Amino acid sequence: MKVNLAVVGATGLVGGMMLQVLSEENFPIDKLYLFGSKNSHGEKINYCGKEYEVGELKEDSFDGRDIKIALFAAGGAVSEKYAPIAAKAGVTVIDNSSCFRMDKDVPLVVPEINAEDIKKNKGIIANPNCSTIQSVLPLKPIHDKYKIKRVIYSTYQSVSGSGLNGISDLEKGTQLAYKYPINNNCIPQIDVFLDNGYTKEEMKMIDETKKILHDDSILVTATTVRVPVKSSHCVSINIETERAFEVEDVKKIISEYPGMVLEDDLAEEKYPMPITSTGKNEVFVGRVRRDFTVENGLNLWCCADNIRKGAATNAVQIAKKVLEV
Structure with a gap:
């Protein structure tokens, strides 16, 4: 089953690598949405031979798009504001910042170790420190x-x-x-x-x-x-x-x-x-x-x-x- 997926911070070092790994893993994506800062708006990124335009991340970016998963790689301030907005819109956020890692209601996951914790998520899952x-x-x-x-x-x-x-x-x-x-x-x-x-x-x-x-x-x-x-x-x-x-x-x-x-x-x-x-x-x-x-x-x-x-x-x-x- 293919899903709609978003990458927030798509023009950054980690965001770019997320796209590369998604491609390598043949992740089942139906529609791909790329978001960044106002300065990144309009940039073009090639993913699996198709060109995508980076949109400016806004409070309504997740509305009406049926996005299943959003990978956040844009820093703590962006995650703090927009991850709860995305979660409220029904998106499962996987956040690379330190913003939610020690929140008792947010799973902190290394899949080889504690993948079962994913089931406890309330819309946000934290990616641990590197x-x-x-x-x-x-x-x-x-x-x-x-x-x-x-x-x-x-x-x-x-x-x-x-x-x-x-x-x-x-x-x-x-x-x-x-x-x-x-x-x-x-x-x-x-x-x-x-x-x-x-x-x-x-x-x-x-x-x-x-x-x-x-x-x-x-x-x-x-x-x-x-x-x-x-x-x-x-x-x-x-x-x-x-x-x-x-x-x-x-x-x-x-x-x-x-x-x-x-x-x-x-x-x-x-x-x-x-x-x-x-x-x-x-x-x-x-x-x-x-x-x-x-x-x-x-x-x-x-x-x-x-x-x-x-x-x-x-x-x-x-x-x-x-x-x-």
Whole structure:
């Protein structure tokens, strides 16, 4: 069954990738509607060989069009105003912003982990933070089998996480996205600082991890860092579990879990890197090893394309699940 679908923020980095992934997945679209800002109105976008004109997003954009699903990729302010309007018009909104993620009435979904939460939606489903998505995937099978007590995240996040301005800062030396030069530099600040000394990005990872895994008892801390890499985020994850494990068993459950690829061959010096994960939809996991400083400690490293699995791919996977509900 084909459905009417809208992409809000269609001219942006994530919106464009959403369209690409929809095309790759042969998503069953009847009528496609593209929306953007007033400045984007009238732009032409090619989708599957057909040219579409971007319309200005307005309060009546969803009226009378029988839109089943709307993918939002236009930022928190747009989502805050227009996602409820779309939901009221009968649209199922899949929102890429952080606006609704911690709302108790809004499912926060990584389809490989908690697709069943989609059934609880009241018109809006939240797409998690990019770094959270790739981190909770390896955590899920470990938590199911060994019960995670504590997680320490250290992220190495690419500039594409800041959109086109971030890429411009890296490639052209502009300072549109960051206060400091990003070239030959690492910036230990992503988003604004909060009163507790953490950044909003760090608190997103902490809070979202617990919500997606349905376990508020897990102790989570994070340090998020912007690095001079164009695409794909990397995360070093330190884990402490309640139950004992064997490292080879951990590798096995990661390799068998959907959405992940184990790249862990020390003899061949094979491990996940941005240059090999970019353009892929999977999360790549490696450097799986015991942390000998605690009784049941584990270290691992994961990489994923933050515009794909960290945003667009995950959103399209949610949309496919919506059609199944």
